[in-house]
Amino acid sequence: xxxxxxxFGTGAVPAKAGTQGKRRSVATRFRGNGDQSRRWLLAAxxxxxAAPAHAVDREKGASELIPGAPVFFDIRPLTLPVIVGNxxxxxxxxxxxxxxxxxxxxxxxxxxxxxxTDAFITELNRMxxxxxxxVRVADERLIKERLHAAADRILGPGVVRDVLIRQLIEQDQ
Numbered sequence: 001x002x003x004x005x006x007x008f009g010t011g012a013v014p015a016k017a018g019t020q021g022k023r024r025s026v027a028t029r030f031r032g033n034g035d036q037s038r039r040w041l042l043a044a045x046x047x048x049x050a051a052p053a054h055a056v057d058r059e060k061g062a063s064e065l066i067p068g069a070p071v072f073f074d075i076r077p078l079t080l081p082v083i084v085g086n087x088x089x090x091x092x093x094x095x096x097x098x099x100x101x102x103x104x105x106x107x108x109x110x111x112x113x114x115x116x117t118d119a120f121i122t123e124l125n126r127m128x129x130x131x132x133x134x135v136r137v138a139d140e141r142l143i144k145e146r147l148h149a150a151a152d153r154i155l156g157p158g159v160v161r162d163v164l165i166r167q168l169i170e171q172d173q
Contacts, residue, residue, distance in 0.1 A: 071100040073109040078121060082128045082137050088173050092128065092138050095167040096120070098151060098160050112154055119150040138170045
């Protein structure tokens with residue numbers, strides 16, 4: 001049977017020239033020579049041992065390891081409806097991160113996380129109400145401006161350098 005007529009997935013492959021017509025299985029075809037396999041195994045083991053030594057603890061963050069690195073604070077995901085009349089017309093999900101100004105610590109934002117979330121929900125609902133008739137309700141530039149102003153009211157001016165939108169999803173209902 002020629003290779004073209006052979007059913008797919010039979011597991012047998014044509015033999016190399018000079019092997020007197022014997023067929024080899026797929027497993028033996030892809031097995032490397034012993035020295036090369038041992039080298040790959042050794043490299044994988046060394047990588048597995050060395051990788052945890054360079055891993056960054058997510059709670060500590062990279063800022064403790066790298067002097068002068070910015071401090072980031074993640075806000076819990078927010079999902080809000082866009083209500084027009086008495087019906088939910090859209091739903092918008094947003095993932096935010098606050099970049100703090102150099103010299104400010106993550107705990108400053110963490111201590112006021114509830115107030116920040118409440119202020120952000122209030123601002124987003126207000127914006128979504130204004131823009132409910134627009135083709136795209138969620139305007140990134142407007143969201144960043146309004147949430148930065150809300151963060152300044154809660155944390156004080158000069159604490160938040162930027163509001164970063166990591167993900168923004170607008171879904172029709």
